[in-house]
Amino acid sequence: MDTAHSLEDRRAHLRATLHERGMRMTPQRQLVLDALLVLEHATPEQVCAHVQRATPTVNITTIYRTLELLEGLALVRHTHLGHGAPTYSVHEHQHVHLVCHRCGHVVESPKAVMDQLCGTLRATHGFELDASHLALSGTCQTCSQETP
Incomplete structure (x- = not known):
């Protein structure tokens, strides 16, 4: 399976999981999830930098709120790899x-x-x-x- 195909499969799975939980895939949620799928592990600041390449108007507050929501839905997880900011990844990454x-x-x-x-x-x-x-x-x- 090629990377683009598996990435689209993962996007579809995340979209379906949100829908099952009564939530919709907003553009901001899609941008954050896409960034995490590409980056695999990233701090909120790294996610923001990645998202802003496509959509410069998205700010760090939106990124933090979206990560918090997605973590509450168990779609992403965070880990403290050191003394800095937490690193987030898509939940299935265990x-x-x-x-x-x-x-x-x-x-x-x-x-x-x-x-x-x-x-x-x-x-x-x-x-x-x-x-x-x-x-x-x-x-x-x-x-x-x-x-x-």
């Missing part, structure tokens, strides 16, 4: 982020790497960890091999 606190490099790992920890937390504490979109801080392989 993985663990491994963030190097030295160089800032981010590696995506399947959420299955957290299965054992999730089981341990459930058995020991009755706690259900949401590991579907998580960021873990540490040192990447390259930085670990460098002398400080």
